[in-house]
Amino acid sequence: MKKNLWGLLGATTLFFGLAAPTITNAADYTLRASHAEAADSPLDKGYHVFKAYVEGASAGKIEVIVSPASQLGSITDVLEQVKAGAIQLAQADEQTLDSFYKPMMILAAPYLFANDEEARQFLASDLFTQLNEDMANETGLRMLSAASYGFRNFTNNKKPIRTKEDMNGIRMRVPPSPMSLIMVESMGGSPTPIPWEELYSALQTGVVDGQENPIGIINDYSFSEVQKYLTIDNHQLGLTSLIISEQFLQSLPVELREIVRTGAQMASATEYGERNYQARVTGVNDLKEKGMDVYFPSPEEIATFREAVTAPIQEFLNKELDPAFVKAVYGEIDNIRAQRRALVE
Known part of the structure; x- marks a missing residue:
């Protein structure tokens, strides 16, 4: 009898175990997320970490639908859709976000950041937090998280x-x-200026001598076939950010808002980890093996680039933005550098 009882319990458990996945409850919220990169790219992997965390931590109250490879439109198109409420979350980069909120152009200033860690600390600063709040209030778009995909x-x-x-x-x-x-x-x-789609042929035919992009882009688009010299000067931060509809975020209960914010941080950390390894190890080695002459300038050599650029760039920014804001940004980064130096002195 005991054997039969355990057999019955086992069969019952197996039945319910197999049946359980077909018994699903509809989510309370649907979050449609779009990005422009290929499926299984570092960015796409980050989005799927976001999906897995948010759906799990919310116990299924939020369903996340990821649309990669510009399926819903270009980066600019989908940000417009986020503003309109058609989708809830989308990718932005350092080249597009300022068209929605002009002060964000500061993030693309050449030689603003010396490394990824300076950028990370700036994005966590009170100054940038307030900038993000102002963007959310004015445009309905909020940056949930951001990750460097490599310097240009x-x-x-x-x-x-x-x-x-x-x-x-x-x-x-x-x-x-x-x-x-x-x-x-x-x-x-x-x-x-040359359109992106014409760049390879322009390099191949000598219309231009060179170009500038992150290591991953140089590798992905085979520029090593038409370029000989690479200088790792890291002149401009490539930044991918996750932008959410402020209206949608505020419609969530507080506990679900926190889950979405945490998931976004996890997504950015995922992309950054893989992109950073590519930019500093695998990507550089690949380009060397493909015949590129790779040069890492010394700090003194980098200073010649930065010193040539800083004054004219700040002059431009002061015309486009509030000069007090520009001064505050450069001052904040100076403070970050001073604090970092103090840790090692």
Whole structure:
């Protein structure tokens, strides 16, 4: 009898164990999340960490639907959809966010950050927290988290670029960004805006001598086939941020808001971890193996770039933004550097 009882319990447990997944409750909230990168990219992996955490921690109260590879439109398109409430969360980068809230252009200033850690501390500062609040109040878009996907670096076909003097005479492709134009021009180069889709052929045919992008992009798009020299000067932070509809966020109960915020931080940490490894190890090694001459400037050489660029960039920013705000941003980063130096002295 005992054997039969355990057999019955086992069969019953198996039945309910198999049946349970088909018995689901509809979520109280649906969060549609869009990004522009390919499925299984570091960014996409971050979004799926977000999905897994939010759905699990909310006990199924929030359903997350991830749409990769610009399925719902370009980065600009989907941010407009977030503003309109059609979707709830989307990717932004340092090249697009300022078109929705102009003060965010400060994040794309060349040589603003010396490394990822400075950027992380700035994004956690009271100054940036207030900037984010102002953006949410004015536009209905809130940055939940952000991650560096690598700093932009120079490549070219003419010669190694070790100091700003080496930029003389180089036709450098730049995106259609005023700060990128000012940056290259102030170094003595010839900035040349060329559409992204024409860049490879422009490098191949010599329309331009060089371009600038993060290591991952240089690798992913095979620029090593048409470029010889790479300078790891880290002149501009590449920043992917998760932007949520403020209206949707505030519609959630407080405990679910915290779950969404935590999930977003996990997503950014996931992307950053993989991108950082690519940018500093695998990506650099791949480019060397493909024949690129990779140069790491010394701090003194980097200073020649920064010193050439800082004044004209700040002049531009002071015309576009409140000069007091620009001064406060540079001052905050100076304070971060001073605090970091104090830790090792």
